[in-house]
Amino acid sequence: MSLSSWENVLILQTSFLGDTVLTLPLISEVRRRFPVKRLSVLCLSASRELLQDHPAIDEIIAYDKKSADRGWRGLQRTAARLKEKNFTVALTPHKSMRSALILYLANIPHRVGFRESRGWFLFHQRAARDRNLHDVERNLSVLRAYGLAPEDCQRTIELPVNAAVQGVVDQKLQDFGIDESGPIIGLSPGSVWPTKRWSPEGFARLIQMLRQQGCQVLLFGGADDAAVVDDVQRQCGRVAVNLVGEIGLRELPAAISRCSVFVTNDSGPMHIAVACRIPTVALFCATTPDLGFYPYTDNAIVVQRQLSCRPCASHGGRRCPLGTEDCIHQIRPEIVLHAVDKLLRADGSRNSSSSFQPELMAV
Numbered sequence: 224m225s226l227s228s229w230e231n232v233l234i235l236q237t238s239f240l241g242d243t244v245l246t247l248p249l250i251s252e253v254r255r256r257f258p259v260k261r262l263s264v265l266c267l268s269a270s271r272e273l274l275q276d277h278p279a280i281d282e283i284i285a286y287d288k289k290s291a292d293r294g295w296r297g298l299q300r301t302a303a304r305l306k307e308k309n310f311t312v313a314l315t316p317h318k319s320m321r322s323a324l325i326l327y328l329a330n331i332p333h334r335v336g337f338r339e340s341r342g343w344f345l346f347h348q349r350a351a352r353d354r355n356l357h358d359v360e361r362n363l364s365v366l367r368a369y370g371l372a373p374e375d376c377q378r379t380i381e382l383p384v385n386a387a388v389q390g391v392v393d394q395k396l397q398d399f400g401i402d403e404s405g406p407i408i409g410l411s412p413g414s415v416w417p418t419k420r421w422s423p424e425g426f427a428r429l430i431q432m433l434r435q436q437g438c439q440v441l442l443f444g445g446a447d448d449a450a451v452v453d454d455v456q457r458q459c460g461r462v463a464v465n466l467v468g469e470i471g472l473r474e475l476p477a478a479i480s481r482c483s484v485f486v487t488n489d490s491g492p493m494h495i496a497v498a499c500r501i502p503t504v505a506l507f508c509a510t511t512p513d514l515g516f517y518p519y520t521d522n523a524i525v526v527q528r529q530l531s532c533r534p535c536a537s538h539g540g541r542r543c544p545l546g547t548e549d550c551i552h553q554i555r556p557e558i559v560l561h562a563v564d565k566l567l568r569a570d571g572s573r574n575s576s577s578s579f580q581p582e583l584m585a586v
Contacts (some may be wrong), residue, residue, distance in 0.1 A: 276384070278383060410440060416540065430455070502567075529586075
């Protein structure tokens with residue numbers, strides 16, 4: 224490709240928030256490797272708020288595929304918007320037919336995607352996607368079209384925090400009485416998928432034990448997690464600080480950055496904590512690390528119950544197929560507390576830029 228082909232580049236990722244975070248190494252690598260003059264990202268509205276301070280991105284275009292932009296007409300409107308911007312190159316790690324169609328209808332002259340995409344025939348170049356890799360590496364695999372393997376790329380997830388946003392968040396935490404007198408433990412009990420959520424009882428008991436050890440506890444979640452978080456608060460005696468409705472997505476990395484350890488289900492906030500270099504305890508219930516969405520760092524511990532029925536689905540499910548929820552209820556709070564204490568004692572010594580494998584703790 225000529226140098227001029229890289230003048231105006233689009234990267235499309237319209238999957239979940241966590242998937243967008245795992246696309247950040249691809250975005251940064253395109254910016255670093257190629258003579259890009261302008262780089263835009265098409266993503267969901269929630270992802271737009273999270274990514275707006277990223278230095279590699281010049282423009283973020285929101286795609287509301289479940290509401291204003293849903294259906295065929297929404298797809299056509301989105302493609303028309305992209306066409307007006309005269310993109311010269313488009314890359315997408317997203318495998319849906321809709322993503323491929325948007326880029327095709329936008330008449331972008333050089334389109335790159337995966338052979339495994341449902342719209343593979345609409346791409347000019349296609350790369351192989353190895354399902355056995357972590358999703359960071361799978362996303363980077365789209366660059367195989369240009370002769371770059373994932374191992375040739377910088378794979379660290381970077382999510383810089385705006386200094387002004389950090390200041391606002393620090394003031395909010397101070398107003399809640401959070402200070403540096405003891406460890407700050409962040410907990411994220413929510414998930415889109417119910418079977419990926421550790422039990423509210425487990426989180427509540429963990430909070431009580433952390434408070435007995437002198438830890439300050441922050442509860443994280445979006446609007447959809449409010450009921451789950453409130454249940455945890457009720458069961459623990461409301462001894463944690465509830466940040467639901469107090470911080471927005473743009474502020475989320477800044478708030479997580481103030482945690483000593485972050486405890487989370489297999490969800491978007493897990494990947495944000497990794498991007499913020501925060502030691503992470505990841506609770507895997509219905510899903511397994513083998514699906515390729517484990518915390519991409521050696522500064523993390525994955526806690527899971529080894530069961531033959533896991534994973535019951537690629538995203539977990541709405542309900543346990545066996546009706547037992549053993550993967551949830553057989554993870555004991557004492558085991559999770561042990562993982563938290565282990566990361567607190569490590570004091571950052573586990574963090575390595577060359578290793579992306581968490582410790583696996585089976586219970």
